[in-house]
Amino acid sequence: MKFVISEKVFEALPTMCFGAVVARGVDNRGRRPEINALLDQSIVTVKDKFKDAKLKEHPDVLCYREAFQKLGLNPNKFPCSVEALTARVLKGSSLPDINPAVNLVNAISLKYTLPMGAHDLDTVHGDMHVRFSSAGDVFLPFGQNEPEILEEGELVYIDGREVRTRRWIWRQSDRGKVISESRNIFFPIDGFSDCNREAVLAARDELAGYLQRFFKCEINTFYLDIDNRVAEF
Numbered sequence: 001m002k003f004v005i006s007e008k009v010f011e012a013l014p015t016m017c018f019g020a021v022v023a024r025g026v027d028n029r030g031r032r033p034e035i036n037a038l039l040d041q042s043i044v045t046v047k048d049k050f051k052d053a054k055l056k057e058h059p060d061v062l063c064y065r066e067a068f069q070k071l072g073l074n075p076n077k078f079p080c081s082v083e084a085l086t087a088r089v090l091k092g093s094s095l096p097d098i099n100p101a102v103n104l105v106n107a108i109s110l111k112y113t114l115p116m117g118a119h120d121l122d123t124v125h126g127d128m129h130v131r132f133s134s135a136g137d138v139f140l141p142f143g144q145n146e147p148e149i150l151e152e153g154e155l156v157y158i159d160g161r162e163v164r165t166r167r168w169i170w171r172q173s174d175r176g177k178v179i180s181e182s183r184n185i186f187f188p189i190d191g192f193s194d195c196n197r198e199a200v201l202a203a204r205d206e207l208a209g210y211l212q213r214f215f216k217c218e219i220n221t222f223y224l225d226i227d228n229r230v231a232e233f
Contacts (some may be wrong), residue, residue, distance in 0.1 A: 001124070003188070003222065003231040006131035009155065010226045012189035013067055017188035018130070019198055019204030020222040022121070022233045025102075026215045029180045032100040032141045035214060039095065039103050042110040046089045049113075055087055061197040064169070071168065072156055078170045099180050103209055105187060110205040114189055114196065115169040117157070121184040123176045126160025128186060130168075139163035142174045157188070193225055 003020055004203040010016060026040070055061055056075075061083050065075040079087070088095065102118055109116040133154040139162065150163060158163035165172045167191050175187070180187055187207060188190060191200035192221065201223065208219045222231035 002127040004129045005229045011027050015059050015192045015194045017191050017193045017225040019200040020084050021187040021208050022220045024184045024218040026183050026217045028099050028101045028182050034105045035100050039107040043089050044108045046110050053117045075101045078167045080115050081171045084111050105195050108203050108207050112199045117188045118178040119176045119186045120178050120182040129158050137163050140174045
């Protein structure tokens with residue numbers, strides 16, 4: 001299996017970079033109080049970090065909003081995942097206790113203000129790509145039975161059959177969501193080499209360390225950018 005970034009993605013956003021962690025043999029059942037504690041600490045960190053700042057204008061968020069605008073996406077209508085998650089925390093809303101792996105991703109995403117995903121590898125058909133959509137690509141929203149049919153030109157995460165994340169890092173599909181029974185998981189982290197590359201690498205390595213610590217699973221880590229567009233695992 002490969003993780004492949006289309007050359008056209010870098011033509012649109014040349015400084016995009018990606019961290020990635022692949023975890024195999026995860027036992028994602030039950031509760032992990034240590035991970036819940038990490039999530040609670042990240043919530044405290046977020047509230048402190050943004051207490052005197054406007055979320056939309058903070059440099060850690062602004063780089064994604066500007067990238068969305070370059071892609072022709074309205075970041076007010078389609079905020080990236082970490083902006084939406086952070087906004088939820090700042091409004092005082094509680095975060096759902098989904099499962100240990102997802103809770104861990106949310107904790108690290110909030111801590112570093114980075115969009116991070118989690119995809120069940122056993123549901124992926126072929127390779128995972130970041131590319132612009134082709135007319136007729138399909139996306140199944142959370143909790144829905146009828147797929148959405150995409151037009152050409154939308155930046156997406158997609159496997160050989162269907163879109164996994166719409167509008168780049170806006171919303172993930174119901175297919176491939178990580179559940180308690182998920183054992184093999186792909187975690188992408190999206191950033192920019194001229195903005196938050198070090199944070200991407202730190203979040204990648206921290207995630208890998210916690211996965212090994214809490215789940216005793218097999219780990220591989222990757223970094224992709226304009227000079228390295230393919231990771232094989």
